Amino acid sequence: MPTVLADSLLVFERYARQTLRSRITLIFGLMQPMLFLGFFGPLLQDVPLGREGDSWQILVPGLLVQLALFSSSFAGFGILIEKQHGIVERMRVTPVSRTALLLGRTLRDVALLLVQSVILVLAGVAFGLRAPLLGVLIGFVLVAVLAASLASLSYAFAMRVNTPQEFAPVINSINLPAMLLSGILLPMALAPTWLDVISHLIPFRYLVDGVRAAFVGDYGDSALAVGALAALLLSAASLTLGTRLFRRAGA
């Protein structure tokens, strides 16, 4: 196990350096949530949203989950390009742990997401968000777990396809419905029953509700416990599946 960790850190270091060199990555992922924050957030200020908390405490957690959803699910894109250069195979022929090749990259994605999340929350504060620090930190943990889950699945999937043309449409066709059905922009409390029922099938919904509960300081709320449980189950399933597929890929 220590080898896996040491190897993961080596891999993390390489990709973190690459990310720091291209700051565009940082800004690119933030674009969409920032636009929603600035051009959509103000519309909600006086609208009754059917749950506790002011509009910013409801919107910003949604945008955090959206950020994790979009940036992590496209993480595999990078590996598609590396595969074309033979980089992945070159690494897989060395004694480095193959699990670490996945975990190190995933760790970079989580770190990037956390930096982006801090920026997003600070921008939210500028617009009028007020939330307890502990709640915000809990929110960060939940989206970090979500990001790790999605990124590892995304890498594993990218190992199984050969071109961006096969990769992107699949991710897009999962992301948009997942985003709408998990009540990222508006709480599902507003939904008619049928829509509410469908949305309960989407694991991200529980995360959004959990982060919202944390942002209003309701640490005893069952929504938070359910959100944490959803994050835990999702990450256990995705990391297991992700590492298994990734280790085997090409075989």
Add this chain to the structure above:
Amino acid sequence: MTAILSTHDLALTFSTKRGPVEAVRGIDLAVEQGEILGFLGPNGAGKSTTLRMLTTLLAPTRGTATVAGHDLATQPRAVRRKIGYVAQSGGLDPQERVRSELVLQGRFYRLSRAEAEARAEELAVDLDLTELLDRTCAELSGGQRRRLDIAMALTHRPALLFLDEPTTGLDPGSRADLWELVRRIRDEGTTIFLTTHYLDEADALADRLVIVDHGEVVAEGTPAALKERYGGSPEATLQDTFIAITGHGPRREEPAPLTV
């Protein structure tokens, strides 16, 4: 002579939407310690697929192999510690600097940071890359990139080096340099398993040839013996010999089997 690599009935069948494709149909071969083995075949004959099985990148669907003293199926990690592999496409990240690629590779082979840095310098001297250490890989010429690929594969002084069409796309000068380098690496004690579809390259470099077609070994022996047996005389060209064996030239244009 002792074999550093031997396979028995090694086979790989891909499952595709149109049904199973037998890329490699049961290969038996041996590589002797210290030789340069030329692994020849037309495009799509199963050369790269065989290589990717022997380097632990693809799991065989049948058969066994012993590579550098370890069983391929049960001890893949031990195999990886003993072999070097340069893929057709190389394996360099254009945006990374030469030094950082070499150092990370050393770290992957379990060297400490200081050892990996020292080894990078050593390899750079050895492969004439010293001036290039602080350039990005994107700034290298084709020949320089190939030398770096090989330097990376030599990081851990492997017993057996696999080179998959190492001179494809190189200009004649760089090709000649690379041949020189391959001979030198062999003379320093590394066994070399080389695939190529340049027959002059096989003729110039290989001690022994294994010719594959349609995923099977169709002939093997020294270049001279093959020329005599299939080309009619020891003076026959390898081109004629090859055509006599496979029924066509080495660059048959048809879609290669799907390599994932």
